[in-house]
Amino acid sequence: xxxxxxxxxxxxxxxxxxxxxxxxxxxxxxxxxxxxxxxxxxxxxxxxxxxxxxxxxxxxxxxxxxxxxxxxxxxxxxxxxxxxxxxxxxxxxxxxxxxxxxxxxxxxxxxxxxxxxxxxxxxxxxxxxxxxxxx
Numbered sequence: 001x002x003x004x005x006x007x008x009x010x011x012x013x014x015x016x017x018x019x020x021x022x023x024x025x026x027x028x029x030x031x032x033x034x035x036x037x038x039x040x041x042x043x044x045x046x047x048x049x050x051x052x053x054x055x056x057x058x059x060x061x062x063x064x065x066x067x068x069x070x071x072x073x074x075x076x077x078x079x080x081x082x083x084x085x086x087x088x089x090x091x092x093x094x095x096x097x098x099x100x101x102x103x104x105x106x107x108x109x110x111x112x113x114x115x116x117x118x119x120x121x122x123x124x125x126x127x128x129x130x131x132x133x134x135x
Contacts, residue, residue, distance in 0.1 A: 048102035055095015059088035 066084035070077050
């Protein structure tokens with residue numbers, strides 16, 4: 001009695017796992033044919049996240065260094081905070097521009113495509129015939 005209770009779910013689970021692998025393989029092959037990547041294949045620290053980290057990390061690092069430098073007795077604080085503000089603002093602006101460029105592509109979807117990823121569309125294929133005809 002215990003054999004069917006254990007054996008049937010195991011067999012059904014194995015069949016389901018095989019079907020999932022086949023579907024994932026077909027999806028991966030179709031994505032490769034189209035020149036696209038699957039969401040699981042993209043690295044976590046892609047260009048968009050790196051630019052966001054740059055836009056947040058640079059100002060935090062600069063202001064932390066400026067805060068540590070203000071604890072010294074012989075430092076002039078106004079030029080220190082002005083320069084750290086300029087560098088921090090430059091980091092925020094640069095990170096925002098880079099993130100917008102990278103995230104803009106993924107947010108636009110298929111509207112923005114790389115021209116090298118697909119064949120050009122031809123209206124009349126016979127107009128581009130390069131083989132000479134004798135006649």
